[in-house]
Amino acid sequence: MMEDETFTDISGKPITLDCHSHSSFCREFNISSPKVSIGKVMVYTCSVWLVAYAVFFFTQNTAFLSSAIIITLVGMMFYIHFVKVDHESLLVIDSLGIQVSSTYASGREITTFIEMSKIKDIVINEAVYMHQIIYYLCVLLKDSSEPSVVSSVVPLFESSKPRLNCLVKVYKSCQEILSKCQ
Amino acid sequence: MVLKVFFPQCCNRADSGLMVGRWIPSHESAVVLAVIHYPFIPGQVKVYLQQMRAQSGVDLCILGSWSLPKEEEEGMESFLQDLSTIFPQRRWLQVRRTLGRTGFTCQVACRDQGEKEKDEEEEKVIFVHYEQKKVMQSQLHPIKESNSQSESELRQVFQTVASSGPLFFMDRYDDGPLKSTHWQTEGREASILVELLRQASTPLCILLTWILTVCTSVCDLRMFRFYPLSFLCSKLSSCVQLSYRAEHMRMLSNRNAAMQHQHFMRKANVLLSVMVDVALGLLLMSWLYRDQNITTLSNTVLPAAHRVAKELEELLQWLMGAPAGLKMNRALDQVLGRFFLYHIHLWISYVQLMSPFIEGLLWYGGLSACLGLSFALSLLSDAVALFTFHIYCFYVYGARLYYLKVYGLSSLWRLFRGKKWNVLRQRVDSCSYDVDQLFIGTLLFTVLLFLLPTTALYYLVFTLLRLLVVLFQGVLHLSVDFINSFPLFAVLLRLLRPYRLAEGVKFRVLCEEEGSALHLLMEMNPLSCSAVVQTYRTPTYSCYPKDSWSALVKKLFVGELIYPWKHKSTKTD
Numbered sequence: 001m002m003e004d005e006t007f008t009d010i011s012g013k014p015i016t017l018d019c020h021s022h023s024s025f026c027r028e029f030n031i032s033s034p035k036v037s038i039g040k041v042m043v044y045t046c047s048v049w050l051v052a053y054a055v056f057f058f059t060q061n062t063a064f065l066s067s068a069i070i071i072t073l074v075g076m077m078f079y080i081h082f083v084k085v086d087h088e089s090l091l092v093i094d095s096l097g098i099q100v101s102s103t104y105a106s107g108r109e110i111t112t113f114i115e116m117s118k119i120k121d122i123v124i125n126e127a128v129y130m131h132q133i134i135y136y137l138c139v140l141l142k143d144s145s146e147p148s149v150v151s152s153v154v155p156l157f158e159s160s161k162p163r164l165n166c167l168v169k170v171y172k173s174c175q176e177i178l179s180k181c182q
Numbered sequence: 183m184v185l186k187v188f189f190p191q192c193c194n195r196a197d198s199g200l201m202v203g204r205w206i207p208s209h210e211s212a213v214v215l216a217v218i219h220y221p222f223i224p225g226q227v228k229v230y231l232q233q234m235r236a237q238s239g240v241d242l243c244i245l246g247s248w249s250l251p252k253e254e255e256e257g258m259e260s261f262l263q264d265l266s267t268i269f270p271q272r273r274w275l276q277v278r279r280t281l282g283r284t285g286f287t288c289q290v291a292c293r294d295q296g297e298k299e300k301d302e303e304e305e306k307v308i309f310v311h312y313e314q315k316k317v318m319q320s321q322l323h324p325i326k327e328s329n330s331q332s333e334s335e336l337r338q339v340f341q342t343v344a345s346s347g348p349l350f351f352m353d354r355y356d357d358g359p360l361k362s363t364h365w366q367t368e369g370r371e372a373s374i375l376v377e378l379l380r381q382a383s384t385p386l387c388i389l390l391t392w393i394l395t396v397c398t399s400v401c402d403l404r405m406f407r408f409y410p411l412s413f414l415c416s417k418l419s420s421c422v423q424l425s426y427r428a429e430h431m432r433m434l435s436n437r438n439a440a441m442q443h444q445h446f447m448r449k450a451n452v453l454l455s456v457m458v459d460v461a462l463g464l465l466l467m468s469w470l471y472r473d474q475n476i477t478t479l480s481n482t483v484l485p486a487a488h489r490v491a492k493e494l495e496e497l498l499q500w501l502m503g504a505p506a507g508l509k510m511n512r513a514l515d516q517v518l519g520r521f522f523l524y525h526i527h528l529w530i531s532y533v534q535l536m537s538p539f540i541e542g543l544l545w546y547g548g549l550s551a552c553l554g555l556s557f558a559l560s561l562l563s564d565a566v567a568l569f570t571f572h573i574y575c576f577y578v579y580g581a582r583l584y585y586l587k588v589y590g591l592s593s594l595w596r597l598f599r600g601k602k603w604n605v606l607r608q609r610v611d612s613c614s615y616d617v618d619q620l621f622i623g624t625l626l627f628t629v630l631l632f633l634l635p636t637t638a639l640y641y642l643v644f645t646l647l648r649l650l651v652v653l654f655q656g657v658l659h660l661s662v663d664f665i666n667s668f669p670l671f672a673v674l675l676r677l678l679r680p681y682r683l684a685e686g687v688k689f690r691v692l693c694e695e696e697g698s699a700l701h702l703l704m705e706m707n708p709l710s711c712s713a714v715v716q717t718y719r720t721p722t723y724s725c726y727p728k729d730s731w732s733a734l735v736k737k738l739f740v741g742e743l744i745y746p747w748k749h750k751s752t753k754t755d
Contacts, residue, residue: 022691023700025184025306091689093702095184095210096308099689111688111707115334117209144334 007166009033010134017166025094025177029170031160032087036080036105048072080105085159090170094177098122098139100156114154117144122174124167125153135164137171184306185290186211187275188339188704190314193217194279196363198249200227200265201275202234202349204241204342209335212245212275213342215314215349216364220261224268226359237348246275266291285698307699311692314365316681317343318350320706321443323685323717336687390435394428419560420550422723423662427554430456447718450671455720459554459665466558470548480541487533487569491526498522501639510636518640522576529572556665563658570651577648578743584641585741587630594627645738669718673711680708 003019018030052068055061084105091099098119101111120142127134139154188211199219205212218227227244235242247262259278266274276289288307322340326333333341350366352358415421430452440446470476502519504510547565551558567574596602597620602613615623676683684706692701709717737744 022694023306026308026691026700028691091691093308093689094306096186096310096689096702101688113686113688113707115336117334 005166005169007162009161010132010163011161015160015162015166017162017169019169019173025180026092027173027177028089028091029173030087030089031157031162031166033085033160035086036084041076045072077106081108088157088160090156090174092174092177094180100139100154102159112154114139114141118142119178120147120150122171122178124164124171134161135167136161137167183210184308186308186310186335187277187288188213188310188312189277189286190214190216190365191311192314192365192367193248193363194311196248196250198251198262199247199362200262200269201245201248201277202231202242202362203245204243205245205273206335206338206342209338211335211339213339214245215242215343215346216362217248219361219363222360224265228269230360234346234349238346240342240345242346242349243271244269245271246273246277248277248279250279250281252281283698284693285701288699309699309701310689310704311701312339312343312704314343315371316706317704318347318365319679320681320684323683323709323713325444325717384437387435387437390431394431394435397428418564419659419662420557420564423557423560423666424553426666426723427456427557447669447672448720451669451718451720454671454674455665455668456554458670459556460552462555462665463551463553463558466555467548467551470551476541476544476548480544483540484533484537487530491530491533494526495523497643498526501643505639508635508639510639511633514633514636518636521579522640525572525575533569554665556662559658559662559665563655563662566651566655566658573644573647573651576644580637580641580644581741581743584637587634587637588741591627591630591634594623594630597623598627641741663722666722667720669715669720672714672718676709676711676714681706683709683714685709685713 005017006014007017009015013034015034016030016032018032020028020030022028048068048071052064055064081104086103086105088100088102091101093099095116097113097115099111099113101109103109118141120140122137122139124135125138127136136158137156139156140150141152141154142149143151186209193214193216196217197219199217199222201214202216202218203212203214218230231242231244234240247265249259249262251259263276274291276291277286278288279286286309288309290307317340320340322337326337349362350364351370352360352362353369354361354363354367355369434449434453434456440449498519501510502515547561548558550561593603596610597615600612600615601610603609604611672683686707687704688707690703690705692703694700734744
């Protein structure tokens with residue numbers, strides 16, 4: 001069962017939430033950020049090359065042109081491989097655990113799996129950031145030796161930063177599953 | 183509670199039969215290790231299971247029945263159902279799969295009647311597919327050696343599969359009464375290289391042990407115990423490096439195979455690093471001994487030494503004049519300058535004396551590179567230390583003089599103000615001095631104060647020179663340290679077989695069909711390269727600076743002697 005909805009993130013950009021229910025105790029949530037826009041890429045590339053050409057025009061040194069090309073290419077590769085997040089997903093499986101993964105624009109995937117015995121709860125926290133209050137979804141972890149103490153907090157959807165309405169939907173869905181096994 | 187069944191991928195198309203595995207009680211999960219095919223005699227199955235339990239130490243049992251019906255077998259279902267009475271279990275799993283559909287169905291039958299009444303609805307089952315070969319060979323990080331039952335579920339699964347080695351010895355070419363399916367059904371995997379290495383390792387180990395005993399008996403000669411030689415040996419970095427490598431060789435030549443993962447990785451890393459070290463050293467030797475490179479090198483040593491001496495003499499002449507416009511105290515200046523000039527003259531005559539032997543020394547010293555590049559580098563660092571010994575002497579003289587001056591000045595300054603340092607209470611107390619004490623104290627204070635700029639300048643110049651030499655030696659030591667400690671085997675393993683060093687697992691949902699249970703695929707999440715290097719670094723006699731930057735600057739200001747690269751002794755963990 002799949003559902004697709006459009007929300008906005010905290011800076012106003014549109015994001016898509018994708019809820020997929022594989023079974024009654026396994027759900028997957030996918031939040032996709034907007035893709036790299038071709039217009040922006042062209043603007044940046046053209047400006048860098050214009051500046052390099054202007055410098056070349058005055059100094060007649062071809063090193064500026066080649067270094068501009070190299071910098072542009074390397075910068076773009078670095079950006080799509082390490083910086084731009086394409087989509088983030090959360091997979092909740094009853095009595096097995098929670099899997100958090102983020103995929104970058106180049107296809108690189110970083111996955112973390114947290115076992116159910118280490119999870120205390122999933123909550124929505126507020127944070128004060130400069131002049132705004134932002135809400136974020138996070139997983140509270142506990143140590144098996146001390147089950148009543150929160151040992152660490154893992155924030156979810158860090159790059160997509162959805163707003164409260166999207167978070168509430170995900171939260172309600174997760175709690176349906178988590179409350180069954182704990 | 184949801185029941186989790188860890189099912190190996192190799193058994194997806196196995197013929198119908200019984201599933202052998204282990205229940206993990208506290209987490210409501212079962213690990214299927216192999217499938218024993220029909221036809222079989224239940225008595226023989228029980229005997230086989232008992233044998234396997236004894237050999238592997240794992241609590242194996244029959245988990246249930248697996249049926250993948252083909253055309254001829256009709257009565258299979260009922261036959262397998264009746265088997266649950268022969269193998270008494272608390273729970274009996276009946277897993278069914280039809281050809282053409284990818285999903286499995288599972289029915290759980292509970293033995294105790296009481297439990298059956300509680301669960302009216304069907305128990306939910308998750309099938310987690312895992313690749314048996316990868317799970318068996320992989321190691322979860324962070325490595326924990328405990329065998330407690332309260333371990334996490336995944337660790338227990340990994341441990342179960344890893345310890346069930348004896349179960350996977352029977353392949354389908356054996357003529358035994360039982361036929362089973364597991365990852366080695368098509369034949370046991372082995373590598374020729376590994377077998378050859380194993381055969382060759384025993385005589386090699388014996389040879390290595392013999393060489394080591396000869397070397398240690400030489401080193402244990404009485405003359406090395408006495409003060410001058412033992413002190414020298416502890417200061418020379420090549421001797422330290424030699425003893426460190428000898429320690430490694432001793433560990434390698436130990437004939438017992440490494441049982442634990444950490445021990446095995448340590449041995450493999452050390453072996454590979456020694457081999458790479460020796461290979462690089464041989465490369466260096468091949469460059470050094472070709473095209474008269476040694477003669478060229480030795481011919482540049484004498485002119486370089488002359489050049490250094492000339493520069494130092496010019497520096498001292500500059501200091502003895504009016505350096506940077508400062509006015510020095512003439513007498514002290516001349517004394518210090520002449521003293522240092524004579525020192526340089528001694529050193530240059532020493533170098534000239536040594537010059538005919540330099541080529542021979544280089545030739546024989548270059549031979550030591552066959553022991554490894556790290557040894558050649560530490561020999562170079564020692565040679566640099568010996569050749570710049572005069573700079574070290576200058577630094578010590580300048581520092582001691584400056585330190586005495588600063589110490590005297592601070593004490594007399596206290597006298598000037600009428601105070602005294604109380605050694606007992608470690609604080610400054612007031613004190614009444616006699617007139618003659620005050621008079622002499624003030625005189626000395628003035629003398630020392632006006633001589634301070636001269637001494638300070640000499641101290642500054644020679645400290646900078648010494649720091650330059652220390653920096654160069656530090657770079658050499660850091661590279662030796664890097665060669666010693668870098669875990670090459672672990673990094674290669676991470677690049678070529680990433681599933682062996684696992685940070686965790688990741689799950690993927692496989693395609694679902696109506697009426698079947700949930701299927702997940704469990705894959706290894708490999709450790710990041712930086713974590714690999716951090717976990718498997720070989721401990722060395724690391725020579726990181728033991729003072730922080732602020733402490734170093736403070737010591738320099740006061741005039742205390744600094745030893746920035748202090749060797750830590752290697753401790754076995």
